[in-house]
Amino acid sequence: MPSDTLRESPSQTAGPYVHIGLMPNHAGIAGVYPVDLGTDRLPTGSRVTVVGTLFDGAGQPISDAIIECWQEAPASAPSGRFTRAATDPDGLFTLEVQRPTGSGAPQVCLFIMARGINVGLLTRVYFPDHAVANEQDSVLARVPPWRRHTLVATTVDEHTFRHDIHLQGDNETVFFEA
């Protein structure tokens, strides 16, 4: 190994009690932080909601995960948006994102942590109402066509998209390495 480079610290699972550290108020540990990081609400109108269920390889919902969402700022905005959400007892998660705009294929980046996940899983969500831009997206173009749908949400209504995530199995979501 060259002497002037180091190796990244290896990853370990976040474990079943990840909420203690990352969402303590949600876990019932009150009074340490005034608010859990990444749980602030957007003003109505600029927000859309992505709702989905996280599934394991047996098709069972995962109720002990935390999903983080990073949305890069459009050129006009000062900073991007970071959100954190816990899956509920039915494996359901709800992410509030800025209404996707722009000329490229709008996307949000996700990072998924849980018991049984040794290295946090990186993925993306694209939006169904930008089909032309999605067709031209260089990342989507490299995804095998029969798996592309796992990265694109479906429309519920004008404020809401549905996006289930499967860690394993027939509809396994595409995960990335940067």
Added chain:
Amino acid sequence: MSGLIARVPGWNPAALTPDYRSTILRAPKHPPLTLTDASSELTGPIFGHDLLGALDNDLIRNFSQDGGDAIGQRIIIHGRVVDENARPVPNTLLEVWQANAGGRYRHRREGYIAALDPNFGGCGRVLTDDDGHYALRTVKPGAYPWPNGGNDWRPAHIHFSVFGRAFAQRLVTQMYFEGDPMIAQCPIVQGIPDPRAIDQLTAKLDRANTIPMDAMAYRFDIVLRGHRSTFFENRPEGN
């Protein structure tokens, strides 16, 4: 901004490590797809010092209910966050969580019979300084049994979450304590193929920074993925 230095195979644990039973149904079967255009993932959230409260990095005090300290061995954990190019990562957020001195987590799903400590919550956070340094104060967590193989006990560990500058640098890991015999027997730790990588997660006793008659100190440095060199890419500004 250039991409990140590629991950070295055999350094991180594989997704599927069957001795750690929870990975059996949660490990993706497909290998991850390499992002050729990771531009979204090469930016990330920035957190300022105004986020933090005065006790955020002090787990001995930050959940005190009756004015008392948390029970257990008082320790300082400190170190430096750098990237693979040995550059410091300043002003980056570390979040930690752990069991109490008896090995009991404050969580509704925790079933272990060791007692809760009313003055210990188990979470803390800190920002690295301009040179990438951080320090936390806590009690040494106890080993704890978990429903994996029937007689599995986790070595004493503290969970660390680190942001870095880029969303793709995001690291979630665990810190262990040197000299712990349970490290060699833990299926989660032993999912890491290379003993040098396990050693990198093992904090070292730091007698020089012990506070006499008060707290022992451990040193734990963290390395995040670095940016690769940009020779021959269309970037006149270089690295």
